[in-house]
Amino acid sequence: MKKVIMLADCQSFYASVEKAAHPEYADQPVVVAGDPARRSGIVLTACPIAKSHGVKTAETLGEALGKCPELVVIRPRMRTYIDVSLMITKIYESFSDLVEIFSVDEQFIDVTGSLKYFGSAEEIANQIQTKIMLATGVWSRVGISENKVLAKQACDNFAKKNSEGVFVLPQAEVSRHLWPLPISQMFGVGGRMTNHFLRMGIHTIGDLAKIPLAKFKQMLRARMGKQSDIQAELFWQTANGIDPSPVSPGTFSSGQKAIGHGMTLPVDYSRKEDIEVVLLELSEEVCRRSRAKGYMGRVVSVGANGADYDRPTGFSRQMTLPDSTNITKEVYAAVRSLFHRHWDGQPVRRLGVALTGLASDSIYQLSLFEDREKIRRLEQTTDSIKNRYGSSAILRASSLMASGQARERSAKIGGHYK
Numbered sequence: 001m002k003k004v005i006m007l008a009d010c011q012s013f014y015a016s017v018e019k020a021a022h023p024e025y026a027d028q029p030v031v032v033a034g035d036p037a038r039r040s041g042i043v044l045t046a047c048p049i050a051k052s053h054g055v056k057t058a059e060t061l062g063e064a065l066g067k068c069p070e071l072v073v074i075r076p077r078m079r080t081y082i083d084v085s086l087m088i089t090k091i092y093e094s095f096s097d098l099v100e101i102f103s104v105d106e107q108f109i110d111v112t113g114s115l116k117y118f119g120s121a122e123e124i125a126n127q128i129q130t131k132i133m134l135a136t137g138v139w140s141r142v143g144i145s146e147n148k149v150l151a152k153q154a155c156d157n158f159a160k161k162n163s164e165g166v167f168v169l170p171q172a173e174v175s176r177h178l179w180p181l182p183i184s185q186m187f188g189v190g191g192r193m194t195n196h197f198l199r200m201g202i203h204t205i206g207d208l209a210k211i212p213l214a215k216f217k218q219m220l221r222a223r224m225g226k227q228s229d230i231q232a233e234l235f236w237q238t239a240n241g242i243d244p245s246p247v248s249p250g251t252f253s254s255g256q257k258a259i260g261h262g263m264t265l266p267v268d269y270s271r272k273e274d275i276e277v278v279l280l281e282l283s284e285e286v287c288r289r290s291r292a293k294g295y296m297g298r299v300v301s302v303g304a305n306g307a308d309y310d311r312p313t314g315f316s317r318q319m320t321l322p323d324s325t326n327i328t329k330e331v332y333a334a335v336r337s338l339f340h341r342h343w344d345g346q347p348v349r350r351l352g353v354a355l356t357g358l359a360s361d362s363i364y365q366l367s368l369f370e371d372r373e374k375i376r377r378l379e380q381t382t383d384s385i386k387n388r389y390g391s392s393a394i395l396r397a398s399s400l401m402a403s404g405q406a407r408e409r410s411a412k413i414g415g416h417y418k
């Protein structure tokens with residue numbers, strides 16, 4: 001039996017949440033922007049009225065105010081947006097237990113098993129739109145198809161552009177609806193890939209879809225090198241509306257409560273510089289495991305103990321961060337400040353770091369002060385190199401100091417040399 005899968009997207013999410021909270025701005029152009037006091041702040045979301053004045057996401061406030069001087073500028077409240085997003089997840093979960101968070105304002109829902117209870121796919125989409133509007137004041141658009149990549153493209157290319165905000169794109173109608181669109185409109189194709197494709201003579205999604213896969217792989221290899229085969233396959237499948245991946249609900253609710261890592265040192269450490277190196281290694285390991293499992297945590301704990309079990313010294317303390325994270329730099333900053341606040345200067349023999357208050361990292365925070373997505377990608381890349389070549393393949397320079405334990409430990413399995 002064919003599946004029925006939806007991608008539901010919230011329109012101008014942050015701005016819509018703010019407009020619901022401030023009815024006085026209902027008819028005004030509103031943006032949510034980092035650092036509203038500065039013209040260099042970045043527009044995170046523009047409401048449809050602001051967009052009709054030409055205001056765009058990711059431009060500076062200065063540019064936006066140039067186009068629309070009467071713009072209402074609101075400081076982001078990320079915690080609130082995540083709470084609203086999770087409230088919306090609950091609405092989807094009242095229709096199906098197969099809900100997958102794709103981003104803070106987009107989620108996949110597999111309603112195959114729900115049709116017999118709630119009506120046709122379009123009827124379910126309408127019920128979802130009404131429930132979300134009543135509960136949060138946010139307008140949502142729903143793409144419907146047989147798999148995720150088509151549901152996503154049904155939403156982005158069609159449901160977002162019609163007045164009902166719902167579009168059904170069956171696999172059998174891909175050639176009619178999807179193929180005439182410019183290649184830049186295909187899911188996963190950004191500016192750089194668009195240029196590659198145009199130079200390869202691929203102008204529409206159909207141009208790509210109709211090239212035999214083996215030939216398309218050759219063409220992409222010629223432009224981008226041998227390692228492009230997997231990418232070629234994904235692009236080709238996307239153009240043809242093929243996607244075997246299931247809607248997989250987040251696993252964190254049923255699963256793990258903490259990710260922690262501890263280390264017994266070869267000798268007592270008393271210098272704070274030496275201890276910090278180990279704390280950084282532990283933070284790195286905890287974050288790497290969190291990222292591998294798709295978690296972020298909000299509570300950071302640090303423990304330190306002395307060697308003398310008869311006269312126990314040490315402490316174990318925790319702190320809650322403003323935002324969930326799995327970024328080493330952020331966790332280590334918290335670990336370090338906790339340690340310095342509570343360490344009494346006694347020699348340390350055992351150290352531990354843990355991350356709790358776990359949630360799926362599919363919903364992550366946009367930091368307004370630095371490109372968090374870039375850091376995330378960088379850390380994912382280092383992780384994949386470590387997973388492939390062993391964790392000593394990339395080490396922070398400080399681990400090369402005498403107190404660094406990571407390099408030596410990575411040569412051991414379970415404390416024994418390989």
Ligand SMILES: [Mg+2]
Nearest residue numbers: 009010012105
């Ligand atoms: Mg959206």
